Amino acid sequence: VCIAGKSVHYIVDGNKGDDSNSGENSHNAFKTIQRCVDQLMIGQPGEECCIREGRYHEEININGLNGIEGSPFVIKGYEEEIAIWDGTIPIQPEQWDLDEETGICSATIDEDIIALFLDDDLLTAARWPNALWSDKTVFNNSFWGHCMDDSSPGNLIDDGQAGLAESGIDATGAMAILNIGSFVTWSRPVVHHEPGASSFTYNHDMGDNHWNRAHNQYYFEAKLELLDIPGEWFYDMNTKKLYVIPPSSVCPDPSTTSLRGRTVDYGLDITNSKWVTVSNLTFFGAGLTAHSIDHIHSHIDEITIDSVQLKFPSSSRRMLGNYEPPPSQFNVIARATVEHHEKVLGRVSIINCTVEGSEGPALNYAGNNSYIYNNYFGYNDWTCVLDTAGGTINGGGERNEFFRNNMYFNGNSAGLRPGNFATIKENHIWAQNTGEIQNDGSSVQVQNDPQLGIHIINNWIHDSTKSAIRFDGGGQKLGVGGYVGDNVAWKCGGIVIKGDNHTIVNNLAMDKDREDKCSLCVIYRLRSDPVIENNNTIVINNGASKADGGTHSGTHGDRWPLAGKIVENNLSDMEIKKYMVDPDNWDFRPLEDGALNNGTEVKGPYQPGFSLTYWIPGRRLYKTSTPIPPSDSSVSYLRDAVMFLEAHDFDEHEFYLGTDESAVESATSDDNEFQYSLLEGNMFLLPDLSPNTQYFWRVDTRWGGYHYKGDVWNFITYK
Known part of the structure; x- marks a missing residue:
């Protein structure tokens, strides 16, 4: 809250302000955020820019704003008013033309747009097979085309499920979203396709990067011919003509509906700055980024993003013919200095934020000792076009804490990919679409190097297609030294531990959709790989529907025993739920006289009986x-x-x-x-x-x- 007398603060009021004012109070407010930022740039640490309610369509770069410890520069919403940093503009053409046969409304507009919103909800770029953002079918691979095994790089053959040949469309010139690299997805223009044909070609310039003929899938977008259902739109940048089929089947009327088009990537871009706080703001159709310009002469340190809502922060530019991945538009990469030619990362804090509707990753962050706390990430990453392996949330740096966050219904094959020596604690992660619109994956995926020193503790992960927690590795490259303790994983692929020298204690893993596969998998050997894993791993006090060391003959019926140097007091029982109070209703306390409580140590993360405290992970709100x-x-x-x-x-x-x-x-x-x-x-x-x-x-x-x-x-x- 902007409180008079507490610090020097300036007021922005887009409705009543004027940039010629002093900005020192509501009666003399600035009109634009840019004018207020300009004032901070010549001000003293501790000064604040307070933004009153309204929509602000501004692109601002802050370069060289340096507060000090205890006195950061602050950019924030005014009291409890809702200030929207808006990357969209109103679409109000002089006239709409309605095609009665197709229901398509068309009009000429002034500016190129990359996303379209009706009453602040996202409309879907025209695509085939059809799927919509509004009903979240964009997260379902049943609404993608699937390829035959005879497909080859550059030439994909539809397997007939979606019916490309029967559709009659000519996809030539459309953008193809190509999940042809297992957990890697690209976008490329369709070079050639003929109506009635089941195959199409594209320029395959990405090598053999994880090519996976058994799981290739695709869809088309960004061509007028694909516009055929309510809720879709198309824009022709050559004629500046916008086409849309409104959900109501009535052309937009500005007196009753709000139609807005996105024109910018970032609303706020912070570079070469430290001790800056951004809080209590809503970013709509606009990204927020803080990053260094280069690795030598630039720094980002002690950046705090607090109580910020990001709605639809990331959009691709495929509608404008650009097939590059959408930029990660919630992006906080701290880099403080370069010492002895080595990068030294700064610190970032992301607290109590919500990120929804990002086409690309929900968050990229990097820093040392950074704090990602009490945030919500939902309905993000539904195309997964990254050109590389990644996650919905990508962490970098060392000793960062990812604490009490909620992740729900995000699309990437990896939910969270943490950095080195990270702590992943008390998060609630559920209904992730891992393995749907990309193959493979895990809600928490830890690559080889970040396993050293990682602590994954007291998390709930459930109702997802693929694994809850996975340590990668295999062959001569093994990750080592991770700790996985006191987690509950259910109705998902369970906990999969590769590598060595790990500690796996007091976890519960159950209700895997494949009962013949392990829900707690501490891998002994990867199929025909001669390297033995987890020789020095400790596995104690865990409970699982099935616990073993993985398959060893190519069939899931032949399993290695649970791997480890010390393997003690673990329960592997397909009926494990009967030993808990009410696991189907999230009460995982062990029964007093059940198999989870019959040894010297309780198996799993909960104690039996009544006590004042039952730990529940996830984001805490202002109410229960x-x-x-x-x-x-x-x-x-x-x-x-x-x-x-x-x-x-x-x-x-x-x-x-x-x-x-x-x-x-x-x-x-x-x-x-x-x-x-x-x-x-x-x-x-x-x-x-x-x-x-x-x-x-x-x-x-x-x-x-x-x-x-x-x-x-x-x-x-x-x-």
Whole structure:
């Protein structure tokens, strides 16, 4: 919050301001962010630029803004107002022409655009096979064309599932998105295709880079002929004509709808700067980047991005004929100095941000001792065009902490690829589309070198196609020295550990979709590879549906035993869930008398019985979240407790319970629905429950004199 007297601050008001003003208060506000930044450039460390509500279509480069420790330069939203750093412009042509037969609206516009938004939601570039952003089918490989094994580099043959030959389209000149490198995807123009043909050609200039004939897939976009369903658009840069089929089938009316086109890559580009904070802003259709210009004379250090929303930060330029990958448009790469000809990385902090709708990676970051905390990354990376292996989130540098983040429904084969000596802690990662629009992958993928010193602890990873955690390696190059402990992985590919000298303790891995394959895989040998792995690895106190060392004869029926130097007190049981309280409803406590609790050490990451605290990973909000059991669950009437993820800040939590939803929703601490309060912990003991009854409950937060009412959740009991 911009508070008078606390520091020198300048106000920006795009609606009422004027750049000839002093900017020192709301009555004399600047009109543009650029004018305010210019003032900071000649100011003193600690000065702030406070931006009032409105949309600001500006491209700003900050070069050489250097605060000091304790007095950073700050660019932020004003109090609780919503300031939008906007990379789009209104599309309001003089006239729309409607083709009654096709439903296509067309008009001439003034500026080239790379993305189109209707009422601030993304429309989909015309494509074949059809898929839409609006229903998230763009993340589903059922809506891609798939190739026959007879395909060769430069000549792809459709296998008939999507029906390229039957479609009748002429794809020549369209852009082809080509997942032909397993976990690598490119874009290239279609050189030749004839209507009715099942094959097409493109210029294959990427070598044999992971060519995988068994899993090749593709789709076309950026050609007018492909525009055929509501929610799609096309732009012809030669005629400056925009074509769109609105979801409503009615041409856009500026009096009732907002149509906007993206014209910029980055809203804010920070170079050669340190001790700069950007906070409490929304970037819409615009990227945010901080990076050094070169490795010798430039630095980026102590950059903080706090409470920033990035909506659709990355867009490709394929509609303008540019097939290069979309730039990573949330990009914070710290580089402080060069000492003795070696790069020394600075530090970045990314805190409490949300990133949604990025066509490319959601975040690239690098630095030493950096802090990526309490962020949400959802619905990103649905084309995966990178020209190289990468992830939805790519980390670099050393000793960085990726802590309490949520990752949901992102598309890349790798969810998170961390840097060296990283800590990956208390994150909730689920419904990742690993292995869908790219082959192979893992929600957390650790390459060989970053395994040394990495700590992956207290994470939940579930409901994804491929593995939860994977250490890469094989042959003569083995990663070593990683720690994987106290994680829960379910309904995914489990935990896969290659390499050696690792420590794998107190994990749970279960419900793999292939019961004949291991959910905890500490690899002894990779198929026919003669190199033995994990000879010095420690594997203790883990529980899994199936735990072993991988296959050794090419068939999943022949398995190596669990590898390791010390392999003790592990449970491998296809019925492992029966030894927990209620794992289907995220209660992973071991039963007092079950096989997870029958030794000197408990297997898995939870202790049996009732206690004040049940650890739940993920992003903490201003109010409570992540109820256990989840809402709409069915539970035993003998259930002893409910749990929840605490608010980010709290003095106490209040527990309400009843059988009348409206009564629970409106209850205060004076009503019968109020049970009791907790000053610490996140587990409430339940009263005796009746069978076959629906219960409603909520948990409120009190903090610093504020009262944040919780959502109403429910469960049904069975006997």
